Amino acid sequence: MKTYDVRQEHVQFPLHPDTPPGGIALSELFAGRKLDLNAMHARMKALMDAEGLPYERRERTYNSRLAQELGKWGDAAGRPAIHDALYRAYFVDGADISSIETLVGIADRAGLPADEARRILNERTFRSAVDRDWTRARTFGVTGVPTFVADDRLVVGAQPYEMLEQLVQLAGAKRR
Numbered sequence: 001m002k003t004y005d006v007r008q009e010h011v012q013f014p015l016h017p018d019t020p021p022g023g024i025a026l027s028e029l030f031a032g033r034k035l036d037l038n039a040m041h042a043r044m045k046a047l048m049d050a051e052g053l054p055y056e057r058r059e060r061t062y063n064s065r066l067a068q069e070l071g072k073w074g075d076a077a078g079r080p081a082i083h084d085a086l087y088r089a090y091f092v093d094g095a096d097i098s099s100i101e102t103l104v105g106i107a108d109r110a111g112l113p114a115d116e117a118r119r120i121l122n123e124r125t126f127r128s129a130v131d132r133d134w135t136r137a138r139t140f141g142v143t144g145v146p147t148f149v150a151d152d153r154l155v156v157g158a159q160p161y162e163m164l165e166q167l168v169q170l171a172g173a174k175r176r
Helices: 037-050 065-076 081-092 100-109 114-123 127-140 161-170
Strands: 147-150 153-156
Touching: 065 081, 065 100, 065 114, 065 127, 081 100, 100 114, 127 147, 147 161, 153 161
Parallel strands: none
Antiparallel strands: 147 153
16 A cells, blocks of 8 residues: 555465365355355456456456465565466456466566476475465454455455555554
8 A cells, every 4th residue: 555654465365275276167166155156246346446456257266375375486586566467367367376387477477587486386485485374364363365454453355445544544554
């Protein structure tokens, strides 16, 4: 947030960690939950449109574990833009973010060396960092994504900017 003096940190969360290779159809993932997938998409699309963020309809979800490890590497390499690239690949392009080849391409487009990305993913260099994040997320009481934490306050789900602004204000963040 450019308006407030806050430090942003991406902490990973195990959302559907049992998703098989190749992903799973959203209709199958949410089967029996009496959810209206069209209404869910329309709500998310409206929220993203209001914030000027691209968002397209997806029919499948993929295991995000390797993408999370790639994100931790991007953070460690001082390239947090990898998160925007991963967002776009998944929520706009519908890319299979469980695929090493897909992730290498995303890293390359984000300005990270493709050969190093492949090595990092194959060696699982950031596995323990993501494990620590998953533990930390459970400690915070995170149950869904995104979750925004400031002090001991949590806001869960895609929210309008004003809601996030209120969160950081309640946490005592100062305007820049």
